Amino acid sequence: MDWDNLRFFLELSRAGKLTAAARRLGVDHTTVARRVQALEKLLDRQLFIRTRAGYRLSEAGRELLAQAEAMESAVMSIERASSTADTLSGQVRIGATEGYGTVMLAGQLAALTQRYPHLGVDLLAVPRTVRLARHEADIVITLERPERGPYLITKLTDYVLRLYASERYLASHPPIRSPDDLRGHVFVSYIEDLLYSKELLYLDEIARPRQSALRSTSILAQQAAVAAGAGLAILPAFSACNEPLLQEVLVGQVEFVRTFWMLMPTENKEIARMRVCWDFLRDVAARNQDRLLGRAT
Structure with a gap:
């Protein structure tokens, strides 16, 4: 497969328009169209959906994207070999x-x-x-x-979040054996109107908190509050696993990716x-x- 065709595919997937992709590649927009069409013909798949707003990836295009990016990364790694510790600045x-x-x-x-x-x-x-x-x-x-x-x-990577509380909190509140038991508990969470990503809207999927003991824009502040016994919280496992005062709650029952x-x-x-x-x-x-x-x- 011609790497150049994949390079044109990648640029169009990022730019969304033939003219913008052509400008970055230093070619005419007809060259971009021709290269992408050649790749579609070789693969016998439509890689883009043409709209008035531009080009967006089809399902086949999204599947190819990860493979093309991996090839691009390999090419970049080979080129990087010429950069030494003494010259990189x-x-x-x-x-x-x-x-x-x-x-x-x-x-x-x-x-x-x-x-x-x-x-x-x-x-x-x-x-x-x-x-x-x-x-x-x-x-x-x-x-x-x-x-x-x-x-x-x-x-870059997937990561998981799970439900955590401190031993102190769990010892002084009703037992939690299933997600239904969460309704009467206190939570530490984000300030909803200051959320910077919809990907952080996971708490409603398990329980609408009866009470938020503390809310913060900072996930590390939430973790510190939970470790001090303030309540339950959904926390990244990569961070919570380092805090000895935290215990996972509802192991195997609550997990977000x-x-x-x-x-x-x-x-x-x-x-x-x-x-x-x-x-x-x-x-x-x-x-x-x-x-x-x-x-x-």
């Missing part, structure tokens, strides 16, 4: 959700900066969406996949320090699958 700003950025990335990024002593990394670990469109970061890890835009996008997406502006993929950070973030997420999926003991 500059600043990279990474935006991430507060929990993932603080609990998982902060320590891992230390290894990256030690490997490349001339590389500087800014980590924005905040309880809100960091926006590429506003140039707030070079690489962003987010809960929601953009539908379109001039971005390189990949699924969410996804982290990673994206950066398409033009950044040609910059060596961006490629190195991108591949590093993918590698560490892959190495930490047991913890992210709640399998770590």
Whole structure:
């Protein structure tokens, strides 16, 4: 299969318009259309649905996207081999959700900066969406996949959230044997009108809290409150597993799976320090699958 055709497919999937994809590739828009049509003919599948607003991926296109991105990453890794620790330099700003950025990335990024002593990394670990469109970061890890835009996008990892409470809280409140028992309990949760992603709306799926003892925009603040006995909360397993005062509640009965997406502006993929950070973030997420999926003991 011609890698160039896949490259045109990827650019059109990100831009959503022939003219925008052509501009990034430095070709005429008819070349983009011709290359994509050649790929569709080779695969005997329609990869895009043409609309007045532009091009959006068909089901077959979405299936191909992950494979094409994997090939792109492999090509980038080969190119990255020419960048040595002595020559790689500059600043990279990474935006991430507060929990993932603080609990998982902060320590891992230390290894990256030690490997490349001339590389500087800014980590924005905040309880809100960091926006590429506003140039707030070079690489962003987010809960929601953009539908379109001039971005390189990949699924970074799934992670699980479970229900937790402290031993102190459980000892002083009615027993919890099934989800039905949750109705009379106190919860720690997000401030609903300040939620930055619909992916955080999971509490209503198990129980409408009788009372919220404490609400916070910060998942780490919620975890600290639960550890102190304030109530029950849905927390990421990768974070809660490090808190000895927390116990999982309704083991095997309450679990939510969410996804982290990673994206950066398409033009950044040609910059060596961006490629190195991108591949590093993918590698560490892959190495930490047991913890992210709640399998770590």
